[in-house]
Amino acid sequence: MLYSATINVMVKAARRAGRSLKRDLGEIEHLQVSLKGPANFVSLADKRAEEILYQDLAKARPGYGFVGEEGGTREGTDKSHTWIVDPLDGTTNFLHGIPQFAISIGxxxxxxxxxxxxxxxANDELYIAERGKGAFLNDQRLRVAGRRQLNECVVACGLPHIGRGDHEEFRREMTAIQNRVAGLRRFGAAALDLAFVAAGRLDGYWERNLSPWDIAAGQIMVKEAGGTVSDIDTPGDALxxxxxxxxxxxxxxxLVKILRKVA
Ligand code: IPD
Ligand code: CA
Ligand code: CA
Ligand code: CA
Incomplete structure (x- = not known):
C-alpha cells in the first residue's frame, strides 16, 4: 500500500513507541506505577512512549500542536494542525500483562x-485511516460488519470503574443492550474497541466519559470503514x-435508540 507522507510519519512514530512499550512490558516491576486518580494508572511506559511520539512527530512536522494524555497540551506555531495522542491506551491491561493495548495517534x-x-x-496489528482514502489493517482494506439483526450482533462497551462515571446509568444501559444482542464484551482499550468495529470484528461499541485521545484515531477508522460514529445523546461529535x-x-x-430511551 502507498500511504501519504503524513501517514508514514505517524506509522514510524507509532512503531518506535511500540518497541518501547514492548521492552517495558517485560519490566513491569520497574515502571514506577502511580495513580493519577481512582483506577487511573500511569507508568514510565506511558511517559516514555509519549516522549518518543512527541519527539518524532514534532521533528517531522515542527509547527503542529500536540495534545497527549500524559504531557498535556504543547502549543505549536501552526494553529490549524494538532496531534491528538494516547501513548498507551489500555494502561490497566498493559500493567496486568494483558496484550490488549495500543498507541493511538490522530x-x-x-x-x-x-x-x-x-x-x-503485542500482536503487531497496525490500523491506518485517512479522510476519503479508507481504513486498513496491516494493508488490508477494512469494512464494518454488515449485520442488521441486533440479536446476531456482538457489541463492546466501556465500564465505569471505581470513582468514575455513573454506575447506575451504566447498569441500565448494559441491561437494555444485553437483552437485545448476541454478546456483550469489555476489552479495556477504547482505541482498539473502535478499531475492532472498523475491522468488522465487533458490530458496535459504546462508552461514556472518554477523552479526545481515546477517540480521535478510532473515530476516523470507523468512518473510513463505512461506519457511523456519534455522541450518544445527540447527533453531535463524540470527540x-x-x-x-x-x-x-x-x-x-x-444502539442510539436503546441508549437514549434508558438515559
Ligand atoms: C482507558 C481505556 C479504557 C477506557 C477508559 C480509558 P487509558 O484509557 O481506553 O478502555 O474504558 O475509560 O481511560 O487510561 O488506558 O489510556
Ligand atoms: Ca490513563
Ligand atoms: Ca486511553
Ligand atoms: Ca493512555
Whole structure:
C-alpha cells in the first residue's frame, strides 16, 4: 500500500513507541506505577512512549500542536494542525500483562480529524485511516460488519470503574443492550474497541466519559470503514462530548435508540 507522507510519519512514530512499550512490558516491576486518580494508572511506559511520539512527530512536522494524555497540551506555531495522542491506551491491561493495548495517534486539521493510526505492538496489528482514502489493517482494506439483526450482533462497551462515571446509568444501559444482542464484551482499550468495529470484528461499541485521545484515531477508522460514529445523546461529535457510540448505520441507529430511551 502507498500511504501519504503524513501517514508514514505517524506509522514510524507509532512503531518506535511500540518497541518501547514492548521492552517495558517485560519490566513491569520497574515502571514506577502511580495513580493519577481512582483506577487511573500511569507508568514510565506511558511517559516514555509519549516522549518518543512527541519527539518524532514534532521533528517531522515542527509547527503542529500536540495534545497527549500524559504531557498535556504543547502549543505549536501552526494553529490549524494538532496531534491528538494516547501513548498507551489500555494502561490497566498493559500493567496486568494483558496484550490488549495500543498507541493511538490522530491528526486534526481545524478541529476535524483527518488521519488516524492505531498500533498494538503485542500482536503487531497496525490500523491506518485517512479522510476519503479508507481504513486498513496491516494493508488490508477494512469494512464494518454488515449485520442488521441486533440479536446476531456482538457489541463492546466501556465500564465505569471505581470513582468514575455513573454506575447506575451504566447498569441500565448494559441491561437494555444485553437483552437485545448476541454478546456483550469489555476489552479495556477504547482505541482498539473502535478499531475492532472498523475491522468488522465487533458490530458496535459504546462508552461514556472518554477523552479526545481515546477517540480521535478510532473515530476516523470507523468512518473510513463505512461506519457511523456519534455522541450518544445527540447527533453531535463524540470527540467533544466523550460519549461515543458506533456501528454500521443500522446498528448505530438501534444502539442510539436503546441508549437514549434508558438515559
Ligand atoms: C482507558 C481505556 C479504557 C477506557 C477508559 C480509558 P487509558 O484509557 O481506553 O478502555 O474504558 O475509560 O481511560 O487510561 O488506558 O489510556
Ligand atoms: Ca490513563
Ligand atoms: Ca486511553
Ligand atoms: Ca493512555
Amino acid at each position: 491528526l486534526a486539521r481545524e478541529g476535524t480529524v483527518i488521519a488516524g493510526v492505531i498500533y498494538n505492538p 467533544t462530548t466523550g460519549h461515543v457510540v458506533c456501528g454500521n448505520e443500522y446498528v448505530h441507529g438501534e
